[in-house]
Amino acid sequence: MPSVTYIAASGATHTVDVPLGENVMRGALYNDIDGIIGECGGGLACATCHCYVDAAWTDKVGGPSSQDERDMLESAGAEVRPTSRLSCQIDMTPALDGLVVHLPETQF
Numbered sequence: 001m002p003s004v005t006y007i008a009a010s011g012a013t014h015t016v017d018v019p020l021g022e023n024v025m026r027g028a029l030y031n032d033i034d035g036i037i038g039e040c041g042g043g044l045a046c047a048t049c050h051c052y053v054d055a056a057w058t059d060k061v062g063g064p065s066s067q068d069e070r071d072m073l074e075s076a077g078a079e080v081r082p083t084s085r086l087s088c089q090i091d092m093t094p095a096l097d098g099l100v101v102h103l104p105e106t107q108f
């Protein structure tokens with residue numbers, strides 16, 4: 001099962017297994033990782049699953065998967081950067097095993 005490392009703004013780091021076919025938002029929720037809320041359950045309607053993809057992973061993860069994701073990112077509570085993604089839109093694949101994401105200081 002692929003793993004994902006979540007690094008909080010405080011520096012706290014958690015590495016957990018996230019099943020294939022699940023997404024990075026659910027991986028955080030299933031493991032009680034603070035910093036990702038996922039208020040809308042992955043419906044592209046909240047931006048409380050904002051994360052920053054680690055620079056080493058941006059090529060593999062790619063940019064926003066749709067215009068809807070780009071639009072919703074504008075509602076993010078923290079600064080939006082070139083590496084910003086909505087974690088509910090990053091589906092786990094074997095190629096993303098070891099993925100590292102950074103969590104913003106706030107989701108509101």
Ligand code: FES
Pocket residue numbers: 025037038039040041042043044045046047048049072086087088089
């Ligand atoms: S959980 Fe709401 S947009 Fe990702």
